[in-house]
Amino acid sequence: MTDQIQSRVEQLRADFDHSFSVPARTLDDEGIELLAIGAGGRAYALRLSQTSGLYPDRPVTPLPTTVPALRGLAGFAGVVVPVYDLAALLGHPIADEPRWLVLAAGAPPLALAFHQLDHHVRVPAPDVVDGSGAGTRSCLHGMVRLPDGDRPIVDVPATRALAHRMAGHEHPEVTS
């Protein structure tokens, strides 16, 4: 065993022994994982548990449609998924082309396009203020306190429901 490895082994052993002196830590299962995003020039957050994939620069095929928020179709693992503009669904004017697509968890399949991915964060549950949206049509459920400021949380199932209402049809929600 080289001196470097021996030193490393001794350090690991010392760290292990010291761990018995520090207070026991419980697994933090109260943390909530979020994606901090920007849509329509505003800061929002998405619950990671309500998503099933994040994709940059995904080609979207436009469709002739009367629904302004529907950007078109994109393929995910052989499945064609409608892509809606999150900024439009949130009531912001549609500006430049969104770069990011997030795949909604559950069914029916749906992707949301947004402009900016700020970061992925895990926050303690108390930092998330739950709340129903301001009205039945609202996609925003609650707020999260982040170091760069408070952000409204976009509820993905509610956003899917809104998109389907805009498209003139309803689907039973299947959340994962």
Add this chain to the structure above:
Amino acid sequence: MGQHGQTLAPALDAGVLALVFRAGPLYCALPLDEVVETMRPLPTRPLAGTPPYVRGLTILRGEPSPVIDVTRLLTGTTSEIDRYVAVRAGRGPVACATGPVLGVRLVEATPPDGPSTLFTGASRSLVAAVGTVGTEPLLVLRSIRTVPDEVWELAARDAVTGGAA
């Protein structure tokens, strides 16, 4: 004669599941439901004015805890400390300083009659029964009740003042 580190054959009779270890020349066992964990010896601060079998205070999982030298308590002699065994006691966890931990096995625990009546004082309150490991005596210990109140008070004071590592 048992050897350090030897594999212990399971007892034939159903008994108490216990952690078996050496304490100097003795084989000892602690009921497993009283054992929290085992570890290599941690830094321990001696305490003046306590019985010889109290090695001092250590920090277990953030809590100042008394350290009992089991060999010193049972035999009056000292021997090399190989492990600390954290056990649940009435007023908090206690670290038992022991020789090598040999493993977990079923031990036959009999009422504290016969040889165990030879023990007096602190050791008597600790020894629940005497069994055997092969041809060697095995002391089955019970809940640690041998920590003097003043040690617990010092530990509590240590907790309030931030303790020593």
